[in-house]
Amino acid sequence: MQQSIQLSVDAVVFGYEAGNISILLIKRKYEPFKGKWAIPGGFVLDDESLEEAVERELKEETGIKINYLEQLYTFGKPNRDPRGRVVSIAYFGLIRPNAFKIYASTDAAQVQWFHIDELPELSFDHKEILDAAIKRLKAKITYEPLGFELLDNKFPFSDLEKLYSTLLGREVDRRNFRKKIIGLNVLDELDEKVSKGSGRPANLFQFNKKRYFHLKKEGIIFEI
Amino acid sequence: MQQSIQLSVDAVVFGYEAGNISILLIKRKYEPFKGKWAIPGGFVLDDESLEEAVERELKEETGIKINYLEQLYTFGKPNRDPRGRVVSIAYFGLIRPNAFKIYASTDAAQVQWFHIDELPELSFDHKEILDAAIKRLKAKITYEPLGFELLDNKFPFSDLEKLYSTLLGREVDRRNFRKKIIGLNVLDELDEKVSKGSGRPANLFQFNKKRYFHLKKEGIIFEI
DNA sequence: TATATTAGCGTAAAATATACGCATAATATG
């Protein structure tokens, strides 16, 4: 038996800044879809794991090092790639956009953050992959503390609230949201304040990952 | 660039009967792991989709036609298969065990249902795949109406209750559970009764898939 | 100093979940 199926990985990387969710795309340097936008990714090498492949491709094509990475779904329709049968394992990543400088290299002619509502036309079946990733992100923030991966290490509560109301696509009652999150007992309140423009300066908070995993082991669940 | 990676699919198939959750395994006919138990599966053909591959392999190896099938996870560690680099896309399936007669053919020397607590040693990394599937099943029945795929088309309420208490691994208050499920408005109460042994005969119910999808579209969520 | 603006705390009402009592309709048993 001899297959001729090639294996690639692709990564939908989300960033968040000032109330905007954005996605990292590259402009393709070579055919097929030369000059078109696409999700970063590429072929898996024989001796690397799938995660290593994603991280290598991201580094090569965009210069970023991912903060949070998980497998999303494997796309394998026979005709999804004009070059032949290519099955792609899609990943889903989160980073703090201001934490890295993006730059194009190797296969990418250009790298750019796109606002989630202003996406260009995409290559291959990447629109489908991206839609699956958005769906996963929106669902998962309600039962896993993913939001913190998108915020700065220290953040005012309003940032977290704004992130959630943006992702959930609806208003969130400021007071109830605060009570709920504080009640989860996974945030440390710092002795630092930050003031942006007018209004009372806000206290900074920090996500306590260690405490979160400890509580999770005890069966306490995160839920918004 | 020339990869030498092969692509396979594997399926963890769950069945349920008389309060027992079981998993369908095959005994391998050929090396590697000849004579050992494994999850059904095999190599993907060049021109078939991943789902077609799973369904074909299940049919070939065990004789069953799956009731519910979803992609689980892709396993791709470089050394998971002694024959070389094989990446496997694992699926997760549910059937009503009494709906099909299982029989071994092609690659399988034997096919058998195993109780979830009495599993034999497994080939490759199939234990890891199986654990992921069990975790997914247990999590998913709380927010998707998967349970009905494991029950007969018409079932008494106590069957559903027993299924849930088994899967959740805890007692479920019979009266509150009933209230909750009835309140979801996705069951049709039939004018048929069934009596098994002593006790008051039970009314039969049927899951109304159409109504469920209608309600889901309106944003009403299934949750246990 | 008055006003706008964002932050932070608390309380009451509504909705949901939990605990559990009891009638009903069949089979099992002496």
Next chain:
DNA sequence: CATATTATGCGTATATTTTACGCTAATATA
């Protein structure tokens, strides 16, 4: 055949959680 046993089916009271929303605090700005 009377009575116990078993499982079904319905209801109600209480506890818990969610939701709505009022009020004070601390800063910038006019």
